[in-house]
Amino acid sequence: MRLRVALALAFLGALLTGLGPLPGLVAPGAPAAYPSWPLLLVLALLPPALAVALIRRGEPAAGAAVLVGAAVLVPGRVGTDLQFAVDPGGAARPEVLELHELAHFTPALGFWLLMTGHLAVLLAGLFALRRSGHESGAGTQRQGVLAMVLCVGALGAIGVLMAPFRSEDPFLVAEPALDGPLPVLVGSALLAIAAAGGAGLLAGSADPEIARGGLFGVASGLAAVAVPPLVSVLVLDDLRFEWGPVLMLVAAVALAALGVPAGRAAAEADPQDLRLPALTRLLTLAGVFALVAGAIAVLAAIAPHVSMPFGLRDPSTYPARMLWPAGSVLLVVGAGLLVPSAALRLRPVLPVVWVVLPLAAAGSLDAVFTAVQAAGAQVGIGAWASGLAVLPAAVAAVLAAIAGAVERDDVDLTEMAMRRSVLGPSLLALVLGAGAFSLPVLTAPDYTAPGVFTAFGTTSWGLVLAMAAVVGATVLAPMCRPQRAAALLCGAAVVVAVRVVQYPLTSDRLPESAPGLGLWFGIGCLLVLLGTAAAASRAPKPTS
Template identity: 65%
Template sequence: MTARPDLGGSSAPATNPQPTPDRPAPLRAAIALTAVGAALVGLGPLAGLVAPGASAAFAAWPLLLPLALAAPALAAAFAKVGHPATAAALLIGPAVLAPGRLVLDLQFLVNAGRAARPELLRVDTLDAYTPSAGTWLLLAGHVASLVGGLLAVRGIQHGEESAGAHRQGLLTLVLCAGFLAAVAVLMAPFASDDPYLLPNPAVDAPLPVLVGSVLLAVGAPTAAGFFAGAGDPDVARGGLLGLAVALAGIVLPPLVAVAVLDQLTLAWGPVLGLVAVVALATLALPAGRNRSVEATGDLSLPTFTRLIALAAVFALIAGTLALVAAAMPQVEMPFGLRDPSPYPARVLWPAGGLLVLVGGLLLLPRVGRWLRPVLPVVWVVVPLAAAGVLDAVFTAMQAAEAEADYGSWAAGAAVLFAALAAAIAAVAGGVERDDVDLTEMAMHRLVLFPSLVALPLGAGAFSVPVVTASDYTAPGVFTAFSTASWGLVIALAAVVGAAVLAPMCRPQRAAALLCGAALVVSVRVLEYPLTAGRFPDANPGPGLWFGLACTAVLLGTALAAARSRRDPELA
C-alpha cells in the first residue's frame, strides 16, 4: 500500500501526485495570487466598467466577492490542515474556466451594451460606451486566477496511479455532471423584458460570448473527467470542489438577478448549471476517499452490462422525446403568420426512430455488445434534426415575436438525453477495453483506404446543401452559418471521428462505428424527401449526392470489416 507523507515531513515514499515538501512556496504564491484575482473579480466592477458611467442592475458585489474568494479560502484551509494536494487542485479548477470567463468579459471591450450581465452592468441608452478601469481590473482578475492555477500545478509532482484512478462508476457520474454544466453555459442565462438586457444562447450571442461559452463548455467536462480519473484522491477531491466553486460563480449570479429584478424571468441554463454544481461538490466526497487495492480488494465497478442498459434507457428516452417533438407544435405564431417549423421537424421522425431502435436493441444481450460502438456515433442525429427545428423557432421568435411551444422544449431535452446516452456508452467501451489485450492492434488497410475516401464525401454531405431552391439559402458549415449549422458541425465531427478511428479498431467494432456513421449520413440524405416539399421549385443539392456516395462507401467498408477474421482475437 502506498504511503502518503504526513504534514510533519515523513520521508515515506509517495507514488501519488503530492506537493513537494521542499517547495511550499509555489502553493503559497498560488493561493495568494488567486485571492488577489478573486478580489479583482469581486470588487473591480465597483470602479466602473464603462464610460460614461453605468452601474450594475443591483448591488452584486456581496455575492460576487464570496463566490470568487471561495476557492482560495478553501485552498488555504486544506493546506493548513495538512492536505496540500487538495489545496493545489482546488485552485486548478477555477483556472480551467478562467480563459472562458476572460473571453466572455471581453464583450465589455467590444460592445458592453450586449453583454447581458446585470450583476455587472446595466446600460440605459444605445449610445456607445468605452471600457473603463473596472473592465481592466475584471480581466486582470481572470488572468491572476489562471496564473495561480498554473503555479498550483507546479506544486504537484506526478507518480504512479492508485487504484482509485479506475473508478469508472464515479467517472461516469462526473462526466454526466460535467456535460450538464457544458449544456448550461451554452444556454441563455435568463429571459428578459428589459430592452437593455437581451440575453441570447451562445449560438446567437456576440462573438466573444460565443467563444467564451464554448471554452467553458469544453473546459467543464474535460476538467471534471481529468479530476475524477486522478490517481491521488486528494487531487480528485480538490479538483472537483474547485470546479464546482468556479461553476457556481458563473451560474448563481443570473439566478440571483432573476430573483431581484422584475424584468427578468427564469431560464433553464442556470438551473442546469446549479444541478451540476451540486453534483460535482457531492461527488467530490467519494472521489476523495483513498481506496487502495490492499484495503478494499477488487473495486466495485458498474459492469459493462449495466452501463449498456443505462445507455439504452437514455437512448430510448431521447428517441421518444424526439418523436414527441416531431408530433407536437414547435412554435406558437401570431395570428395570420405561417409556422416555419413543420418541415424541419419532419427530420425528427427518422432521428427519434433511430435512437429508439438502437436503444431497444442495446437491451438485447446478444446484440448489445456489438451495437455499443454505434450509439456514440449515431446519437448526433438528434442534434442534427433538432438544430434545424430550433433554428426555425429562434427565427420566428426574433422576427415575429412568436413563442416556443412544447415541441421545441422536447427537442432540446432529446439532445441532452442523447448526449448522456452516448457518453455512458463511450465509458462502457472503456470498461470493455480494460479486458481486451490491445497490444497487438494495428492499422487495418482493408478499412483504412475506404475510410479515407469517406472523409471528403462526408464533408461534402454536411457542408453543402441537400436541397436547393430559388430565393433559399440553406444553412451551411462555411456559409450562411446559423443555429442549424451547429447540428451539421456535430454530425460531421461524428462521421469524421468514426472514419478515423475505425481502421484502428477490432474488425467488429470498426464495422459498428462505420454503420453508425452511415446511419448519420442517411438521416442527412433523408432531409431532401422530407423537406423539399416546402419549395415549389426544389431540386436535389450536391450534398444529397455526396451523402448517398458516402453512405455507400461506409456501408461497404463496414461489411468488409465485419468479414475480416484474420485475427480471431481481435474480431
C-alpha cells in the same frame, strides 16, 4: 494547515465573486438585469463545497485538486471582467450589469470586490497546488480518458470563443470573442486554453485523486461561466439563444463525468471485479439518458414549435419532421443498451449517432429563430423540447465513451494495427460523407439551403457536428477491433441515413424541388459504410 488556508481563501473568494457585484460594478450605478446573485453565489460556492466533501471522504489530494482546477480558469475570468473597467458596454454580462444610457463609467466598489474574489480563488489554488504535489504522467489505464478529456476540453474552448447570446438591446452588444473588445478577447483566449490545456494537465496526473478532483474543479469553474448566459436568455426578452454556452455546459458535464474513471486507482486485487460492475452501470446510464433524449425529441416533433401571427405560415413544420427519425434512433439505441446481450455491441454506436439530435434540432430551431425575428412569433414547447433533448443525448454519448475506456482496460492493445482492407473503403466513405453534409440534399428555384460553406447559420452547426462524427468514425474504424469497427461504421451509416431522409420528409415545402448533390453523396456514402461494416466484422484480428 496549507489546505485549511486554501479552503478559507476559496470560500472567501466565492462569497466575493458571488455577492461582490451587488453594490454595483460601475459609477454611475447600473444594476443587474435580474436578481442573479443567488445563482452566482451557488456557482461560486460549488468548487469549495466539492473540496470539503472530498476531504471528508478521506481524499485530501482530490479536495485540493478541485481548488486547483477552479483556479486554472481565474486568469481568463479576470481578463473578461476587466472589460467592466475599460468599457462596461462591451462586457455583455446582463446577470451583473445592465446599461440604459451612454455615459462615462468608472469602476465602483463591486468591481474591486469582484477582483479581490478572483485573487482569493487564485491564491487558494496556489496553496492547494503545494498541498496536492501534482505530477504528470497518467497510467496506461487512463490514457483513453486523457484523450477524451482533451477532446471535451477542446469543445469547451470552442464554446468559450463563441457569442454568449444574440441581443436586440442596443446597450447590450454580444459578439464572438474574436470580434469583441481586447479584454474580452484576451480573457476568452485564456479561458479556452484553461478549459483544454488545464483539464488535460490535471487529468494526466500520476495521482488518480488529483486527476479526479482537478477535473471536478475545471468542470465547476466552466459551469460558472456557461450557466449565467443561458439563464439570461431564459429570463430576458431581448436576448436570443446561441450555442456557445451550451457547448461549455456540455463540456463541463462531460469533464465531471470523466473525473470518475480518471480517479480510478490501479486495481489492487482483481481488476475484473472492479471494472465489470462499473461498465454495466455506465452502459445502463447511457441507455437511460439516450431513452430520455429520444422521448423528448419525439415530444418535440409532436408539439408546436412556434405560434405564428394570424395569416402567416409556420416555417418550422417541415424541419421539425427530422426530429422523428432522430428521436427514434436514440430510443432504439437506448433500449438496446439496456439489454445485456446487446449492450457491448451497441456501445460504440451511441457516441456517433447521438449527433442526429443536434442535426435535427438545429434545423428546427433555425426556422423558429427566423419566425421569431421576422414575424414576431411566439416560441412553443416544441422548440424548447428540441433544444433540451440535445443535452441528455450528449451526456449519453459521453457515458458510452467512458464505458468504452473502461472496456478497453481489459484488452491487449499492443497487437492492434491498421486494417488495410477497412482503410480504403473508410476513406472513400469519409469523402462521400463530407459531400453529403456540405452539399444540399434539396434544391429549388430561388432557394439557398443552409450549409457548411453557404448560408451558414444555426442549421450549419448541426451539419458540421454530424459531418465530424462521420469523419471521426471512418478514421477510427480501421484501427479498431472487428466488432467495434463494424459498430462505428454502422453508427456513421445511421447518421448519413438521417441526412438522406431529409429529402423525402421536407421536399414538399418547396415548389419544383429536386434532389441535390448532397443526397446522391449521402446514398453512396451509406452503401459504402454498410459494405465496409460488413467487411470489418469479418476481418480477422491482426497478429502484427
